[in-house]
Amino acid sequence: MADKTGQADIRGIDIDKLVKGFADEEIIMKRYVNVTNTSAREIRWYQKTAGFLDSEDTSGITASKIGPAAELALPVVVGQSWTRTTSYVRKYIVESKTISMEDIKDSDVDVLATTVRDLVRAVAHQVDTRIWNVITESQSASNINSVTITNEWDDYSNATPIIDILNAKRLIRNQSYDPEGAILMLNPNELTYLTNWLINTKGASIPQFASRKVVDGTVLEILGLNVVVSTIVTADYAAVFVPNRAATWKSFVPISSTVIDDPGIGKKIRVWEEGEAILHDPKAVTLLSNVGPS
Numbered sequence: 001m002a003d004k005t006g007q008a009d010i011r012g013i014d015i016d017k018l019v020k021g022f023a024d025e026e027i028i029m030k031r032y033v034n035v036t037n038t039s040a041r042e043i044r045w046y047q048k049t050a051g052f053l054d055s056e057d058t059s060g061i062t063a064s065k066i067g068p069a070a071e072l073a074l075p076v077v078v079g080q081s082w083t084r085t086t087s088y089v090r091k092y093i094v095e096s097k098t099i100s101m102e103d104i105k106d107s108d109v110d111v112l113a114t115t116v117r118d119l120v121r122a123v124a125h126q127v128d129t130r131i132w133n134v135i136t137e138s139q140s141a142s143n144i145n146s147v148t149i150t151n152e153w154d155d156y157s158n159a160t161p162i163i164d165i166l167n168a169k170r171l172i173r174n175q176s177y178d179p180e181g182a183i184l185m186l187n188p189n190e191l192t193y194l195t196n197w198l199i200n201t202k203g204a205s206i207p208q209f210a211s212r213k214v215v216d217g218t219v220l221e222i223l224g225l226n227v228v229v230s231t232i233v234t235a236d237y238a239a240v241f242v243p244n245r246a247a248t249w250k251s252f253v254p255i256s257s258t259v260i261d262d263p264g265i266g267k268k269i270r271v272w273e274e275g276e277a278i279l280h281d282p283k284a285v286t287l288l289s290n291v292g293p294s
Contacts, residue, residue: 028228029131029232030127032228032241032244033247033277035248036248037251037252038089038250038276041088041089041252042087042088043089043250045087045280046084046085047279047280047281047282048282049081049143087278089250090276091272091274092126092127092272092274093123093271094123094272095269096115096270097268098262099115099268099269101267102266103266104267116271119257119270119271123255124255128230128232129232130276131247132185132230133277134247135239135241135277135279136237136285136287137279137282139234139287139289143283144282144283144285144286144287145175145283145285145286146286146289147168147171147288147289149289149290152290152292152293153190153193153197154193154293156196156200157201159201161194161198165184165240166223167286168240168288169182172242172285172286175283175284177281177283177284178242179224179242181224181225181243182224182226182241183225183226183239183240184222184225184228184238184240185230185238185240185241186227187230187233187234187238187292189235189293190233190235190238190291191227193292198222235292236292236293237288238287238288239286240286240288241284242284242285245281246284246285247277247280247281249276249277251273251275252276253272253273253275254273256271256272257269257270257271
């Protein structure tokens, strides 16, 4: 009989606490989206079409429409449009090989901790990848903003990453969202190209920035954006998005664990999570493509 979640204990190690602890450490994308619960596997929600309110004839709210208005003139009618969408909860689950009762009896504690960490990383990585793909529409912009970079960032002579990033922010701001303090998601390769461009190509132009970054070794903030680096970011792409505004993770079952007991043989550790990412404010996101070699 499997131990209940929260009671899974091997040689004095509380597996459930380890799982939740490692989850807090490993999960990246959930930090930047809303996290709410859902009680049903089928999720009905509404996607916002634009940031600005628009006029009924879709020509936009212009000065000539809203004023100065003539006496007794009727006001222009405006309204936001929403698209009804249905999503379904996804399940991510993994388990260890059987840990023999002999290993459990005399193994080092680190063996069990490492097993739990790897299981949590496997689940968290898949959840993070799902959130990334939803936010970026699987790197095929349809509803979100998009910027196609002319010169890849590894083309140090012709690259213009500052302009590219500012264009991404501009598109978000044009939709009435505030991009200041937004997230710039980069693949480790793109971070290398950007850092090299800033230090070696433009270092002479920005000596204080260059010297500081040589000491720090990492770009934490640029142009009012918080830089987040992760291997889940698809090579040749990057994204700028407003955290806790663009998307929500709907949690059906939070990160959970159990120990499956096979008497006389050993035990298995199982970890799982269920939920789905919802992109309700797509105009709070800009996808950058052709950032570097794919």
